[in-house]
Amino acid sequence: MPEKHKIEQLADLLKDAPDEVFLQPHNVPDPDAIASCFGLQHLLGTRGVEAVIVYENEIEKANSLKMLNLFGIEMKPAGSVHTLGSEDWAVLVDVQKGNSNLTDLDTDEVACIDHHEYQGNKGYRFEDVRSKVGSCSAIIADYFFEAGLTPPSKVATALLYGIFMDTDNLTRGVDSLDIDMFYRLYNYCDMNIINELKGNQISRKDLDLYADAFKSVEIYEELGFLRLESANDSLLGAASDMVLTISGVNIVVAYSLRPNGIKFSARSIVPGVKANDLMRYILQETGFGGGHDSMAGGFMPQENLQAGKRLDTFIKHRAISYYERR
Ligand SMILES: [Mn+2]
Numbered sequence: 001m002p003e004k005h006k007i008e009q010l011a012d013l014l015k016d017a018p019d020e021v022f023l024q025p026h027n028v029p030d031p032d033a034i035a036s037c038f039g040l041q042h043l044l045g046t047r048g049v050e051a052v053i054v055y056e057n058e059i060e061k062a063n064s065l066k067m068l069n070l071f072g073i074e075m076k077p078a079g080s081v082h083t084l085g086s087e088d089w090a091v092l093v094d095v096q097k098g099n100s101n102l103t104d105l106d107t108d109e110v111a112c113i114d115h116h117e118y119q120g121n122k123g124y125r126f127e128d129v130r131s132k133v134g135s136c137s138a139i140i141a142d143y144f145f146e147a148g149l150t151p152p153s154k155v156a157t158a159l160l161y162g163i164f165m166d167t168d169n170l171t172r173g174v175d176s177l178d179i180d181m182f183y184r185l186y187n188y189c190d191m192n193i194i195n196e197l198k199g200n201q202i203s204r205k206d207l208d209l210y211a212d213a214f215k216s217v218e219i220y221e222e223l224g225f226l227r228l229e230s231a232n233d234s235l236l237g238a239a240s241d242m243v244l245t246i247s248g249v250n251i252v253v254a255y256s257l258r259p260n261g262i263k264f265s266a267r268s269i270v271p272g273v274k275a276n277d278l279m280r281y282i283l284q285e286t287g288f289g290g291g292h293d294s295m296a297g298g299f300m301p302q303e304n305l306q307a308g309k310r311l312d313t314f315i316k317h318r319a320i321s322y323y324e325r326r
């Protein structure tokens with residue numbers, strides 16, 4: 001007998017849930033995470049499984065908020081769902097246990113669908129981690145087409161936008177699945193909505209932050225550094241992308257000072273320099289980092305910042321020594 005389609009396998013598992021089923025993306029959900037949850041929620045609905053999307057922290061970026069609005073996506077802050085408890089099951093989407101951007105909720109995480117670096121066997125009963133794929137949205141789109149289902153226009157548009165954003169217009173960390181799914185979704189999607197989302201990538205408030213941050217940019221050979229004051233996570237990633245567009249800059253280390261520590265974002269388009277390795281090198285002994293070859297992130301808890309060491313100098317020193325010794 002042929003293996004069951006992924007969505008059938010997952011739905012069959014979730015039908016046994018003792019109570020509610022939740023879909024949880026990484027904290028501060030971005031367009032790819034939001035689209036993936038939306039698509040999966042729809043797919044599970046067609047299989048008789050009702051799932052609620054919950055998230056931690058904030059939805060920060062203008063385009064992410066706009067998505068909820070345009071597609072009518074319902075996502076609830078986990079803290080506001082009073083029925084959520086250890087009797088409930090959760091599917092992790094666009095994230096895995098072991099990632100720093102995931103809050104461990106009381107739910108039992110029985111399944112995981114992700115495209116980030118594999119974190120090892122965490123005992124999920126359904127696991128689909130495809131680290132080579134540039135977006136989680138492409139994996140969810142694959143679930144539709146594999147099962148012979150046509151995504152409704154809103155879902156197709158959201159998924160296409162998720163692929164578009166996570167692969168930086170099909171140029172970053174892109175896999176043939178991203179391209180195939182982009183092509184297939186295109187037939188069902190509404191380009192007017194894509195254009196509207198593209199016109200909502202930066203809010204006016206963000207603009208002030210960016211303006212200050214770009215004054216802080218320092219360049220050392222191919223390396224670009226940027227410091228943001230207390231910016232949210234999604235802005236940090238978007239700022240790194242912009243620094244990467246500076247002529248001559250091929251590797252970016254951006255960081256932001258948060259109350260509990262320093263958030264990092266790294267980019268690289270140099271084949272010999274992996275953003276995830278660079279991140280781990282900078283944060284060895286002082287924090288943790290990981291991600292993809294071309295885009296990565298990290299965190300240094302406040303208490304690990306050694307007294308007497310100036311943060312900016314410390315980061316630049318580590319990044320430059322990694323760059324020069326490779
Ligand atoms: Mn993603």
